[in-house]
Amino acid sequence: MTCPAAVLLDIDDTLVDTRHAFTVAIGGIVERWLPHLDRAGAERALAHWVADADGHFRAYTRGEIGFTEQRARRARALHAAFDGPALDEDAVARWDTDYDDAFRRAWRLFPEASGFLDRLDAAGVPYGAVTNAGRDYQRDKLRRVGLGERLRMMVSVDDLGVGKPDPRVFRRACANLGVAPGDAVYVGDELDVDARGASEAGLRGIWLDRHGRSRELVGLDVPAVSSLTELADLYSW
Numbered sequence: 134m135t136c137p138a139a140v141l142l143d144i145d146d147t148l149v150d151t152r153h154a155f156t157v158a159i160g161g162i163v164e165r166w167l168p169h170l171d172r173a174g175a176e177r178a179l180a181h182w183v184a185d186a187d188g189h190f191r192a193y194t195r196g197e198i199g200f201t202e203q204r205a206r207r208a209r210a211l212h213a214a215f216d217g218p219a220l221d222e223d224a225v226a227r228w229d230t231d232y233d234d235a236f237r238r239a240w241r242l243f244p245e246a247s248g249f250l251d252r253l254d255a256a257g258v259p260y261g262a263v264t265n266a267g268r269d270y271q272r273d274k275l276r277r278v279g280l281g282e283r284l285r286m287m288v289s290v291d292d293l294g295v296g297k298p299d300p301r302v303f304r305r306a307c308a309n310l311g312v313a314p315g316d317a318v319y320v321g322d323e324l325d326v327d328a329r330g331a332s333e334a335g336l337r338g339i340w341l342d343r344h345g346r347s348r349e350l351v352g353l354d355v356p357a358v359s360s361l362t363e364l365a366d367l368y369s370w
Contacts, residue, residue, distance in 0.1 A: 135283050135338060137280050137317055138242060138258075138313075138316040139258065139259045139260060139261075139312045139318075140258055140260040140318050140319075141262070141306050142284070142321070143262070143319075143322060143327050143337070144262050144271055144274065144275070144284075145264070145322075146322040146323075146343075147341050148275075148291055149240055149246075149274060149329075150240075150243050150245065151240075152183070153241060154237075156179055157234070157235055158233075159182050159232075161231060162211075162231060162232055163178055164247060166218070166228060166231070167215055167216075167217045172257075177215070178211060178214075178215050181210075181211055181214055181216070182207065182211060185207060187207075188208055189203040189204075189207050190203050194265045194290055194295060194297065195295055195296075196295045196310075199202045199300060200266075205220075205229070208220055208232070219306070220221050236274050240277050242279065242280070245362045246280075248360035249362065249365055250258075250280075250283055250284075253365075253370060255370070256370040259311075259312075260284070260286075261284055261285070262286070262288070263287075263319065264288070264289050264290070264296075265287045265289075265290050265297055265303060266289060266290060268287060268289040271287065286309050288302055288309065288311055292305060293305065297321075297331075298325065298326050298330025298333065300330070300333060302334075303319060303330065303335075304334055307336065313335075313359075314334055314336045315337075317337065318339060318362055319338070319339065320340075320341050321341060322340075322342075322343065324355070328356075328357075329354070332355055339355065339358060340353075340355050341360075342357040342358070343360065
């Protein structure tokens with residue numbers, strides 16, 4: 134298999150175990166703001182938050198609302214779904230502080246993330262990040278988990294005012310690394326937003342499927358790997 138000239142990576146749930154951080158942060162929210170929920174209710178609240186069925190985060194990545202607004206809308210939707218107290222602007226600010234403090238403290242790398250970047254460095258393969266969150270927020274995240282400035286090239290939602298799967302985002306990242314889209318691999322944990330979005334932009338999109346969901350899909354149109362180590366082994370880095 135031809136090795137790519139560059140590698141582009143998602144950050145959340147690709148390098149950083151964001152699902153773990155969601156679990157910790159929503160657990161704290163339930164304890165303080167939704168104390169009537171039992172353990173099963175807390176698990177449903179977490180699933181509701183992750184699913185974001187109303188698409189508030191996607192609206193943010195399309196440039197329709199700001200980051201603070203998307204979180205406020207998700208908080209109010211969570212409370213509406215689980216009989217929580219109404220949240221006025223002051224309550225939303227307190228809620229957001231509770232959530233964000235816990236969320237940031239819970240950020241952690243996946244075990245193979247640093248080793249994967251080490252293998253790219255050893256092979257002389259340039260790499261960077263493409264993220265649907267803000268640059269400063271993600272830089273802080275990478276610093277807290279020990280990656281610091283290792284991913285010097287980052288294209289965030291701030292650059293074009295929109296995020297993935299808009300093809301311009303992927304193509305901007307390729308241009309920043311000085312490679313053609315067809316010569317770059319992109320890997321991320323979301324099938325549509327990451328793998329298919331990158332493929333439609335002309336890159337080699339790969340789905341990082343840590344939970345084995347690809348085994349349940351017939352006729353999957355993009356390659357899937359179960360870990361970053363598997364991806365590195367695929368190209369013999």
